[in-house]
Amino acid sequence: MTPPVKPWITKLPTYEPGRPLEDVARELGLSGIDDIIKLASNENALGPSPLAVEAMRTEAARMHLYPDGGAYSLRNALASKLDVEPAQILPGNGSNELIELLGHVFLSAGDSIVMSERAFVIYKLMALLFNADTVSVPMRDFTHDLDAMLEAVTPETRLIFIANPNNPTGTRVTPDALERFMERVPSHVLTVIDEAYVELLAPDEQPDTLRYIREGRSVCVLRTFSKAYGLAGLRVGYAVGAPDLINTLNRARQPFNVNYMAQAAAMAALEDEAHVEATRRLVREGLDQITAALDDAGIGYVPSCVNFLLVHVGNGREVFEALQRAHVIVRPMDGYGLPEYVRVTVGTQAENEKFLKALIGVLQAV
Ligand SMILES: Cc1ncc(COP(=O)(O)O)c(C=O)c1O
Missing domain, CATH: 3.90.1150.10 (Aspartate Aminotransferase, domain 1)
Incomplete structure (x- = not known):
């Protein structure tokens, strides 16, 4: 029993x-x-980047030690690359872990998330894990319909997920549509912009969503080393957001959520443009x-x-x-x-x- x-x-x-x-x-x-x-x-x-492989080889001899749970060096490397403060970054065991941490922090029975009907299915699975509801909004031409997603927001909505570019459709929202959305999204909602694939776009096509965070909006950007950086097996992603948000997510994580090899490889990969x-x-x-x-x-x-x-x-x-x-x-x-x-x-x-x-x-x- x-x-x-x-x-x-x-x-x-x-x-x-x-x-x-x-x-x-x-x-x-x-x-x-x-x-x-x-x-x-x-x-x-x-x-993977050869530089990342080399960094992992070097780290291998230190695997008897626990990693730096605060991921000091990786946070600093990301902060200087992204032009934000280290306190605005939280590395995770893949961005999947960060999606789950958002659930830990924000979702209970009676709360809901808004997502696109054909977006990354983990958002919905995570809402189910916390007994929260998912409002799935139909797409338009295989693309997030951000106007319709806004209309789906209710007082119970806690998180809106925008996967941009989106998996599995391979489409993205236009900068204008995102801007219009950001102007109208109510402040009681946290907008999670999942940019797992953003580095695969040409640099001049990558939307500047970190700007919303610098402007103090209620936004969390998720990125990962699993795709453009070729480190899916290591499980390392990160969230960028306001220091308060990051501090809260940080309390909900496992003490050593990102291992030493992952931290070292991610830093090396970050350098390998x-x-x-x-x-x-x-x-x-x-x-x-x-x-x-x-x-x-x-x-x-x-x-x-x-x-x-x-x-x-x-x-x-x-x-x-x-x-x-x-x-x-x-x-x-x-x-x-x-x-x-x-x-x-x-x-x-x-x-x-x-x-x-x-x-x-x-x-x-x-
Ligand atoms: C849109 C999207 N977000 C997040 C993830 C999770 O990536 P990871 O947990 O490997 O960082 C994926 C993986 O396929 C994805 O497609």
């Missing part, structure tokens, strides 16, 4: 991540993973390669500004499974209410080629 579980916890769905290479290899009866490609979790096809630039180039070229082939084959897709795109395949779950049998892992989208799509991450040129060949073969066979 165990004590009764909180009733809403018993109903929590489990998150369906991109399938690990090892799982799929086991299922297909393969002896190793070398013949399979994973284009399912929007990881960086270039890998050339790697980020090479990543952007790979993504642009990969998007061109994939969309040109899809156009040629008459396969529909949602135009994307980041390292993944939604491809219109008919029965997404079946195509996902058939691609897996062809050793290509993508992501089915029925969980996002997009059963006719799969989401594919931009890989290396050879990986994109393998995906396209397999996809065209699968679609010809149905």
